[in-house]
Amino acid sequence: MDIILKRNGIDAIYVKAIGRLDIDNAVEYGTKIKDYIEDSDETITDVTLDFSEITFISSFGLKVILELYKLMKGRNGEIRLKSVSQQLINSFKMVGFDKFLIFE
Amino acid sequence: MFKTIRSKILFMSVLMLTVLMFAFACYTLISRMKTKQLMVQNYGDSVNSFVRDLDERIVKSEDNLKSLALIGGLFYRTDRSYELTNKVVQRIFENYPETLGGGIWFKPYILDKSKERICFYAYRNKHNEIVLDENFAGKDYDYPNQEWYKQIISKVTPERNIVWTKPYYENLGSYTTMVTAGTGIYVDGELVGIATVDWEIDSVIDKVSKMKPFEKTFSMYKNGAEIKNSFALLGNKEYDYIIASNDPYIPNEKIVGHSLKTLPWYADNLYWITYIKYHNKKYVPFYRKLRNGMVFVICVPKWEMFKDINYFYLNMFFVLLLIGFIIPMILFYSLNRNIIKPIDKLTDIAHKIGRGEDVTIKIEKPEEFAQLASTYDKMTKDIKSITRERAKINSELSIAKSIQYSSLPNVFPPFPNRREFEIFASMDAAKEVGGDFYDFFFIDESKFMFLIADVSGKGVPAALFMMTVKTLINNVSQMNYSPKQLIKIINNKICQTNKQGFFVTALLGITDIITGKTSIINCGHNLPLIKRKNGNYEYLQLESNIALGVFEDSEFEIYETVLETGDIIYTYTDGVTEATNKDDEIYGESRLYNCLNNINDTDPKEIAQKVKASIMEYTDSNLQSDDITMLIYKYNGASNNVKIFKQAADKGYYKEFYNWIHSACKEWNIDEDLTNKLDMCAEEIFANIAFYAYPEIPGMIEAVLTKTDNSIVLEFIDEGIEYNPLEKPDPDIDLPPEERPLGGLGIFMVKQMTDDIVYKRENNKNILILIFNI
Numbered sequence: 001m002d003i004i005l006k007r008n009g010i011d012a013i014y015v016k017a018i019g020r021l022d023i024d025n026a027v028e029y030g031t032k033i034k035d036y037i038e039d040s041d042e043t044i045t046d047v048t049l050d051f052s053e054i055t056f057i058s059s060f061g062l063k064v065i066l067e068l069y070k071l072m073k074g075r076n077g078e079i080r081l082k083s084v085s086q087q088l089i090n091s092f093k094m095v096g097f098d099k100f101l102i103f104e
Numbered sequence: 105m106f107k108t109i110r111s112k113i114l115f116m117s118v119l120m121l122t123v124l125m126f127a128f129a130c131y132t133l134i135s136r137m138k139t140k141q142l143m144v145q146n147y148g149d150s151v152n153s154f155v156r157d158l159d160e161r162i163v164k165s166e167d168n169l170k171s172l173a174l175i176g177g178l179f180y181r182t183d184r185s186y187e188l189t190n191k192v193v194q195r196i197f198e199n200y201p202e203t204l205g206g207g208i209w210f211k212p213y214i215l216d217k218s219k220e221r222i223c224f225y226a227y228r229n230k231h232n233e234i235v236l237d238e239n240f241a242g243k244d245y246d247y248p249n250q251e252w253y254k255q256i257i258s259k260v261t262p263e264r265n266i267v268w269t270k271p272y273y274e275n276l277g278s279y280t281t282m283v284t285a286g287t288g289i290y291v292d293g294e295l296v297g298i299a300t301v302d303w304e305i306d307s308v309i310d311k312v313s314k315m316k317p318f319e320k321t322f323s324m325y326k327n328g329a330e331i332k333n334s335f336a337l338l339g340n341k342e343y344d345y346i347i348a349s350n351d352p353y354i355p356n357e358k359i360v361g362h363s364l365k366t367l368p369w370y371a372d373n374l375y376w377i378t379y380i381k382y383h384n385k386k387y388v389p390f391y392r393k394l395r396n397g398m399v400f401v402i403c404v405p406k407w408e409m410f411k412d413i414n415y416f417y418l419n420m421f422f423v424l425l426l427i428g429f430i431i432p433m434i435l436f437y438s439l440n441r442n443i444i445k446p447i448d449k450l451t452d453i454a455h456k457i458g459r460g461e462d463v464t465i466k467i468e469k470p471e472e473f474a475q476l477a478s479t480y481d482k483m484t485k486d487i488k489s490i491t492r493e494r495a496k497i498n499s500e501l502s503i504a505k506s507i508q509y510s511s512l513p514n515v516f517p518p519f520p521n522r523r524e525f526e527i528f529a530s531m532d533a534a535k536e537v538g539g540d541f542y543d544f545f546f547i548d549e550s551k552f553m554f555l556i557a558d559v560s561g562k563g564v565p566a567a568l569f570m571m572t573v574k575t576l577i578n579n580v581s582q583m584n585y586s587p588k589q590l591i592k593i594i595n596n597k598i599c600q601t602n603k604q605g606f607f608v609t610a611l612l613g614i615t616d617i618i619t620g621k622t623s624i625i626n627c628g629h630n631l632p633l634i635k636r637k638n639g640n641y642e643y644l645q646l647e648s649n650i651a652l653g654v655f656e657d658s659e660f661e662i663y664e665t666v667l668e669t670g671d672i673i674y675t676y677t678d679g680v681t682e683a684t685n686k687d688d689e690i691y692g693e694s695r696l697y698n699c700l701n702n703i704n705d706t707d708p709k710e711i712a713q714k715v716k717a718s719i720m721e722y723t724d725s726n727l728q729s730d731d732i733t734m735l736i737y738k739y740n741g742a743s744n745n746v747k748i749f750k751q752a753a754d755k756g757y758y759k760e761f762y763n764w765i766h767s768a769c770k771e772w773n774i775d776e777d778l779t780n781k782l783d784m785c786a787e788e789i790f791a792n793i794a795f796y797a798y799p800e801i802p803g804m805i806e807a808v809l810t811k812t813d814n815s816i817v818l819e820f821i822d823e824g825i826e827y828n829p830l831e832k833p834d835p836d837i838d839l840p841p842e843e844r845p846l847g848g849l850g851i852f853m854v855k856q857m858t859d860d861i862v863y864k865r866e867n868n869k870n871i872l873i874l875i876f877n878i
Contacts, residue, residue, distance in 0.1 A: 023755065024759065087776065
């Protein structure tokens, strides 16, 4: 899975991934972001996930997103999902994630 | 050779006629010979009468001579009246009209020493007048030196006093050939002169030649034909000279006075000879002696003589021949008309009756055939009434047969929407109602059962039993037992209903049309043939079980196989392999084997028809003695509406798995939303099985994706530890995110997304069925 991770100022990162967030890729995606945040010298409080090129998200993907959300909440940070297709939003809604995730 | 009455009778009649004609011909030949003999005899009689006539004339001439001699004697002794004597001589000749002339001649100088010649001579002139010619006594006619005088005077004696001269040509008065008879005139024992009578020979010969011999013999000849070319001979045998002859080849003048032997045909024994050959012609000679020592012969041409009789017999022969043809003709015609024609007519009628035509028989003559015809008529009516009875029974039987036949599935293809398999079955019933049957039906959505069977026995009882068995199998099969249970139940039920001791040989197949998994049970039936993809048909060497309906609680061996796309199973009853030809030889399994392997077609219907054609060709027109039944099942593989995925239960195969789902969705034009749902659910279950089902020993994961008209069914099967995901409690999605657990989302989502979800544990398998409405 191609994952592009960019530093957007001091405390913000921008992540764009292309492909499916499924059993094969979700863990890799989650781990890469988590590692970056934890390894960073500065405190990252703003994470933007670009979903424009994500075509599919399974329960594994959702689990990763929840994990990331919990991580950021612990740092008083924020996580934002950008350009999420309606179809994926439905998936988020199904498990009630729409109640706390910020969609842009 | 003579097969028909016609030819026999014709032959007999010809034979009889031939014999008759032969006999008649013999008789005719004999009678012809007799007739000829009679004719010859008759002709001889005519000759005799002619000879008698001549003899009479000879007698008269001799009388004449005696009278003349008497007058001569008187003249010598008496007064010698010349005048009187002349008159007497003249008178005598008037009394003897057959003589030409004659006279009295005295020896020279015996009456008068001065007168040498004294004679009296009279003759008939051309006007038949008697002329006295005294010139003969003159000096011009020197009678004593004439040959005839010398002959007579030298030969007469008192004992034998009539002498006939040799013929000579007279050149005084009449100028004809003549013969002279003479006698001596004795006075006191002394010869004083001679008396003579002249005969004209030519007239005698003429008369002979013109003789009509048959005047009174054959009445059928009007006038008695003159026999042409006959010729006669007058001769003197004693002195051996010819007096006259009209032999056509030798002129009379040349032979007159010569020896009789001068004539080439003359023989002394002529009297005894039946015919002579002269100048290549056959003549019948008639030989007679005259009283004066002369011989008379007449030769009649043989052909001329028998000409009429020959013509008569020739005509008769032709008439006979004609009759010989006509009589058999008439016989044949009448025979044909009276016997053969009626027979032909009856034969014709018999044919018509045989074809079932309505015929009225009318033969009035002859009596015998009229009787036969009425018997025929009665027989026809009897046959008709019998036939009506038969037809009634037959029609009932044929109704039974058609009921039996219509109880079998006979609309093909039977499941036009099904692509997974093709099936064709046919039953050609023998004349009788038989016990063969076949059947096929779905047991459930994917299990399909086909069977072919043969109930022992024939006729209506077998047919009724067959119907019972068929219904029973169908009913029991719907219960969805395993094949082993199913066949046992079927057998037991058949045993229970079978009081008549029937049994059923059967071949049952239960096949999963999705997986191709097939169970085949052979209950004492003919071994089927199976054609594996790209291979030959081979006999499937099945364990043979006991036939159904024999023993209750029998155990049955079940053959299991997996059919692949293109596999064909050919099943049949013994009517196929035991079809016999005219020599009573069976069609047999090897012929069936060869026949099937020569068929390139894979369409079951075509296969059935080609096998049937091969059987027909083999049996020719031999009557079919048993039902010919066959059922052909061809597996085309799982339908396009069913997709199967089967792999080791390992996360590493996920990519293959999701490609499988996506390609199916793309193929079936599933919308994005539903595809997404399927994708999510499928991944969840796949992961579950891959991660948890086989904690110790690795195992398989099987997924079946089925598209129906209004839903997509996704079925997961694994043989792992028992696990019902539906028992897992749902997560509380209203909890604040910080409190929410990370797991348990997947099954929840699956439940949310599916329209129905079923879990079952069967045969140590976890089966999870997900249903999505379209």
